[in-house]
Amino acid sequence: MRADATRRHVHMHREFHIGRHQRLADNPRLLEACKGASTLLPLYDLDPAIPMGPHRAAFLLDSLRELQQQLRALGSDLLLRLQAPNEMYREYYDGAPTMYDANDLPFDLPDLPGVFTSFRRLVEKHTTPIRKPLDAPLSLPPLPTGVVCADIPSPDQLGYEIMECDARSAFPYNNEAWRAGEHSARAHLRRYLASRTIDTYKTTRNGLIGTGLSSKLSPWLALGNISARSVAWAIRDYEQQYGANDGTYWLLFELVWRDYFSLRGRRYGLSQPAPIVDVDKDNFRAWITASTGCAFVDAGMQELRSTGWLSNRMRQIVASYLIHELQAPWQWGEAWFAMQLIDYDPASNEGNWRYIAGQGADPRGGRHFSIEHQRLMYDPEDVYAHYWK
Numbered sequence: 001m002r003a004d005a006t007r008r009h010v011h012m013h014r015e016f017h018i019g020r021h022q023r024l025a026d027n028p029r030l031l032e033a034c035k036g037a038s039t040l041l042p043l044y045d046l047d048p049a050i051p052m053g054p055h056r057a058a059f060l061l062d063s064l065r066e067l068q069q070q071l072r073a074l075g076s077d078l079l080l081r082l083q084a085p086n087e088m089y090r091e092y093y094d095g096a097p098t099m100y101d102a103n104d105l106p107f108d109l110p111d112l113p114g115v116f117t118s119f120r121r122l123v124e125k126h127t128t129p130i131r132k133p134l135d136a137p138l139s140l141p142p143l144p145t146g147v148v149c150a151d152i153p154s155p156d157q158l159g160y161e162i163m164e165c166d167a168r169s170a171f172p173y174n175n176e177a178w179r180a181g182e183h184s185a186r187a188h189l190r191r192y193l194a195s196r197t198i199d200t201y202k203t204t205r206n207g208l209i210g211t212g213l214s215s216k217l218s219p220w221l222a223l224g225n226i227s228a229r230s231v232a233w234a235i236r237d238y239e240q241q242y243g244a245n246d247g248t249y250w251l252l253f254e255l256v257w258r259d260y261f262s263l264r265g266r267r268y269g270l271s272q273p274a275p276i277v278d279v280d281k282d283n284f285r286a287w288i289t290a291s292t293g294c295a296f297v298d299a300g301m302q303e304l305r306s307t308g309w310l311s312n313r314m315r316q317i318v319a320s321y322l323i324h325e326l327q328a329p330w331q332w333g334e335a336w337f338a339m340q341l342i343d344y345d346p347a348s349n350e351g352n353w354r355y356i357a358g359q360g361a362d363p364r365g366g367r368h369f370s371i372e373h374q375r376l377m378y379d380p381e382d383v384y385a386h387y388w389k
C-alpha cells in the first residue's frame, strides 16, 4: 500500500528529458510523459565537458530556444542544466528515433542483418509499415511548483566559440528559413516538396555547391525537430499526388540507411567520439585546418569549418583522405565531425566513418576513394576548390 502510494507520487511529478526529440508534433515520448502527470518538467542536460564547434553549438541552442518558446506557449517551459545526462537517460541524447518502429521490424534486434542491403531487402520484402505521425499535444501539465526556467542562453554566454555562418553555406542556418527548430523544419520540408526538386534528387544529390541538391533535412532530423516518419509520410503523400519516381525512392532509401545505422547503434552500442589527444600530429592538424595541400580536400575542410555543413559526397572524400591517404585513425575524424557538424548524429556519424574505414556494415572492406578520380567526376573544373579557397 505504502509502496504503491510512493510510486504514484513519483509518477505524477515527472521529469522529461527532451534529448533529441526537440519538437511537439509526433513525439510519442512526450505524449506518454503527459499521461496522468499532474506536473511535468521538460529538461535538457548539456554537458559542458563535451567540446562543440561554433556552428553546432549555435544550431543546438537555437533549437532549444524555439522549443522553450513552444513549451511556454502551452503553459510549460524548458529547463537547461549544464551537466552530463545521467546514464539512465543517455539513449535519449545519443539514439536517433527511427522511421520504422522497432516493434514492426521483421526480426528481433539481436538478429539485425550484418549488412545494409540485407536489412533493406527484409524491410522491403515485408513491406514494414511506417506508423502514422502523431499530433502535437494541445496542452501540457504545469511545471512543479517553484521551478523557474531561465531563458536559453546564447553560445557565448556558455563559453562556446562564436563564428558567423559563412554566407556561401549550402545550409545557411542563420537565415530565417534555415533556422533550427520545428517550425523551420516543417516549412522547409513543405517548400522542398513544393519545389519538386525531389524528382531530380537522384541525379543532383552528389553535387557540391548549392542549397537544393539534396533534401537538407539532416540538421533538423538530428535534433528531432522533425521525425523521420513525418518526412516519410510527406514523401508518400507527394507520391500519391505526383507519382513515385527515382527521386522519391532514393530519398526514402537514404532514410532507411539512417534507420540501419541507428539500429546498429542500439544493437552494438556507440563509442563516444575519441578525445582528440594528439592534435599536433602534423597530418591531422593539416586536415582540420584545411592545409593538406590537396586543394579539393582542403576546400571540403574549409566548408565544414566555416559552416558546420558538408555534402555527403565531400564527407566521403575528406574521410577517405584522412583514413587512407593520411593514415590517421578514423576515430579522430569522427571526433572532429562530431564537434563541427550541425547535423551531428552519433549513430550516422560513427556508422559512416566505420563504413569508409572498412569496419562494420561494409562487406567490401572499406571505401578508398581515388581523390583525383573523385575530383574529375565531381569538380573537373575546380569550381568547388576555388569556391572554398
Ligand code: FAD
Residues within 6 Å of the ligand: 205, 214, 215, 216, 217, 218, 219, 221, 222, 251, 254, 255, 257, 258, 261, 310, 311, 312, 313, 315, 316, 319, 337, 341, 343, 344, 345, 346, 348, 349, 350, 352, 353, 356
Ligand atoms: P539527403 O541526401 O537528402 O538524405 C535524406 C536523409 O537521409 C538525410 O537527411 C539523412 O537523415 C539520411 N541520410 C542520407 N545519407 C545518409 C547516410 N549516408 N547515413 C545515414 N543517414 C543518411 N548524417 C547525419 O545526419 N549526421 C552525421 O553526423 C553524419 N555524419 C557522416 C559522416 C560521414 C563520414 C559521412 C560520409 C556521412 C555522414 N552522414 C551523417 C550522412 C550524410 O552525409 C548526411 O546525412 C547527408 O549528407 C545530409 O544531407 P541531406 O539531409 O541533404 O541528405
